[in-house]
Amino acid sequence: MINPEFLNTYLLSIVIFSLLLNTALALYGIFYKPHYIKKVICLTILSDTANTFAIYIGYRRWLNDGTINPRPPVLPTTEVSPGVLSQFLARAVDPLPQALVLTAVVIGLAVTVFLIFLGHQLYLHYGTLDMRRIRKLKG
Amino acid sequence: MISAETLIYLFMALAGIGSTVSVYYAVIEKDLIKAVIYSAIQSTFYALLYFLLMAPDIVLVYLPVAVGLIPGVLILLISKTERVEQDEESV
Numbered sequence: 144m145i146n147p148e149f150l151n152t153y154l155l156s157i158v159i160f161s162l163l164l165n166t167a168l169a170l171y172g173i174f175y176k177p178h179y180i181k182k183v184i185c186l187t188i189l190s191d192t193a194n195t196f197a198i199y200i201g202y203r204r205w206l207n208d209g210t211i212n213p214r215p216p217v218l219p220t221t222e223v224s225p226g227v228l229s230q231f232l233a234r235a236v237d238p239l240p241q242a243l244v245l246t247a248v249v250i251g252l253a254v255t256v257f258l259i260f261l262g263h264q265l266y267l268h269y270g271t272l273d274m275r276r277i278r279k280l281k282g
Numbered sequence: 283m284i285s286a287e288t289l290i291y292l293f294m295a296l297a298g299i300g301s302t303v304s305v306y307y308a309v310i311e312k313d314l315i316k317a318v319i320y321s322a323i324q325s326t327f328y329a330l331l332y333f334l335l336m337a338p339d340i341v342l343v344y345l346p347v348a349v350g351l352i353p354g355v356l357i358l359l360i361s362k363t364e365r366v367e368q369d370e371e372s373v
Contacts, residue, residue: 147288154291158331161298165305165324172309178367180314180360184321187352188305191328194344198337220286235336245343252347259359266363273368 162199165192179262179272183255190251194244201240294334301327312367314360322353 169192172185220227262272269277284292301324308320325348332340 147285150288151291154288154295157295158298161302164302168302168305168309176309176367178314180356180363181309181317181367184308184317184356187348188308188321188324191325191348194340195328195331198332198335198340201337231336241337241340244337244340248340248344248347252351255352256355259355262359263362272363 159199162192162195177274179265179274182274183258183262186258187251187255190247194247197240197244197247198236201236290334294331297327297330297334301331312369314365314367315357318353318356318360322349325349325352 165188169185169189173182173189176182176185265277266272269280271277304320304324304327308317308324311317311320325344329341329345329349332338332344
C-alpha cells in the first residue's frame with residue numbers, strides 16, 4: 144500500500160513539472176517559430192503559466208507537518224459549515240496574488256489585442272506574416 | 283479506498299499533464315486555427331487548476347478572457363491574413 148502523503152506530494156510535483164515544461168515550450172515557440180501568430184499564441188501561454196505560478200505559491204499557510212516538501216491545502220469536502228469556512232479563510236490563496244493575477248489577465252488581453260492589430264498592419268504592409276520572408280523584404 | 287484529498291491532487295496532476303500535451307500540440311501544429319483551439323484547451327485546463335487551487339474568483343475572469351475573447355480575436359486575425367504556417371523549404 145502506498146503512503147498517501149507520498150502520493151499527494153508526488154501528484155503535486157507532476158503539476159510543478161508540467162508548468163515548467165509549459166514555460167520551456169512557450170519560450171521555444173516565441174524564439175524559434177517563424178510565424179507571427181504562433182509567436183502571439185506562445186506569448187499568451189507564457190503569461191498564463193506565469194500567472195499560474197503566482198497563484199501556486201500564493202497560499203497563506205502551507206501544510207508542513209515535518210515533511211520535506213510542504214503542500215498547499217485543499218478542501219476535501221463540499222459541506223459548508225463554520226469550521227470548514229474558517230479553514231478555507233485561513234488557508235486559501237491570499238487576496239493580493241489573486242488581485243495581481245486578475246489585473247495581469249486583463250492587461251494581457253489588452254496587450255494581445257494590440258499585438259493582433261499590429262499583425263494586421265504588418266500583413267497589410269508586407270503581404271505576409273512569416274518572419275523569414277519579412278526579413279528578406281528590405282527597404 | 284482513495285481519499286478525497288488524493289482525488290483532488292489527482293485531478294490537479296491530470297490538468298497539468300493535459301495542459302502540457304495541448305501546449306505541445308499548439309506549438310508544433312502548422313494549421314493556425316488548430317493551434318488556437320489547442321491553446322483554448324490549455325486555458326480550460328488552467329481554469330480547472332485555478333479552481334482546484336482554491337482561487338475560484340480567478341476562474342470567473344480567466345475563463346471568458348482566455349477561452350472566449352483571445353481565441354476569438356486570433357481567429358479574426360487569421361481569417362483576415364493567412365491560415366497555414368509555411369515550411370522551411372517553401373520560403
